[in-house]
Amino acid sequence: MRRKMVAGNWKMHGNLLENKKLIDAVVTGLNGLHEVGFLVCVPYPYLPSVQNALQNTNIAWGAQNLSQYEKGAYTGEISASMLNDFMCRYVIVGHSERRTLFGEDNHVVAEKYQAAQGAGIIPILCVGETLNQREAGTTEQVIEEQLAAVIKLAGVESLVKAIVAYEPVWAIGTGRTASPEQAQEVHAFIREGIAKTNANVANGLTILYGGSVKASNASELFDMPDIDGGLIGGASLVANDFIAICRALHQ
Numbered sequence: 001m002r003r004k005m006v007a008g009n010w011k012m013h014g015n016l017l018e019n020k021k022l023i024d025a026v027v028t029g030l031n032g033l034h035e036v037g038f039l040v041c042v043p044y045p046y047l048p049s050v051q052n053a054l055q056n057t058n059i060a061w062g063a064q065n066l067s068q069y070e071k072g073a074y075t076g077e078i079s080a081s082m083l084n085d086f087m088c089r090y091v092i093v094g095h096s097e098r099r100t101l102f103g104e105d106n107h108v109v110a111e112k113y114q115a116a117q118g119a120g121i122i123p124i125l126c127v128g129e130t131l132n133q134r135e136a137g138t139t140e141q142v143i144e145e146q147l148a149a150v151i152k153l154a155g156v157e158s159l160v161k162a163i164v165a166y167e168p169v170w171a172i173g174t175g176r177t178a179s180p181e182q183a184q185e186v187h188a189f190i191r192e193g194i195a196k197t198n199a200n201v202a203n204g205l206t207i208l209y210g211g212s213v214k215a216s217n218a219s220e221l222f223d224m225p226d227i228d229g230g231l232i233g234g235a236s237l238v239a240n241d242f243i244a245i246c247r248a249l250h251q
Contacts, residue, residue: 004035124165
């Protein structure tokens with residue numbers, strides 16, 4: 001059975017006081033729910049405090065990025081082994097903001113994916129198209145190339161220890177959301193494409209949807225057969241909204 005999950009991505013938000021209030025509220029709101037996986041991916045400086053707050057709860061924690069390099073003269077970078085010092089079980093790789101704002105191409109994303117798995121960390125691999133690519137009818141080609149780079153480097157079997165998140169770039173932080181049918185179509189394409197190489201891997205793969213998921217649309221999205229949860233941006237910073245989204249998947 002595929003693992004259901006809601007993952008929060010705080011992006012570059014938060015401070016110690018705000019984080020404590022948010023975490024305390026989310027822990028209380030999700031207490032006792034175990035059928036679904038819950039996760040927050042936080043900025044590097046807050047990993048120690050979040051680790052301390054979430055130990056012995058039903059919420060996991062992770063990072064938003066990592067270096068493809070293990071160590072060396074890479075000022076400002078964070079390695080997978082450093083994330084392990086804070087018991088990170090997950091890390092986001094290939095988020096559209098990393099691809100578009102920081103120039104990470106498919107090969108770099110694949111290297112980061114491999115670095116995470118080499119350290120025993122589960123990568124959340126983000127794939128998705130821009131508005132121009134969707135309007136040009138190249139959505140499937142773009143996503144196929146993004147996945148192919150990872151499969152070429154790490155093998156299709158590596159997806160057993162990974163999560164894929166489909167995030168249409170045009171729906172991230174814009175208030176626009178892919179319709180449940182649009183999202184399902186791409187999720188099915190991802191699963192069917194992987195099944196051509198390994199059906200067992202495809203059937204067991206958790207695929208999340210990310211792109212302006214809100215409490216008001218979460219249930220409709222999560223009702224789709226190939227959508228296994230969400231990668232949540234802005235709504236993960238509002239305790240009541242994040243809890244409502246998590247409960248929508250749990251139900």
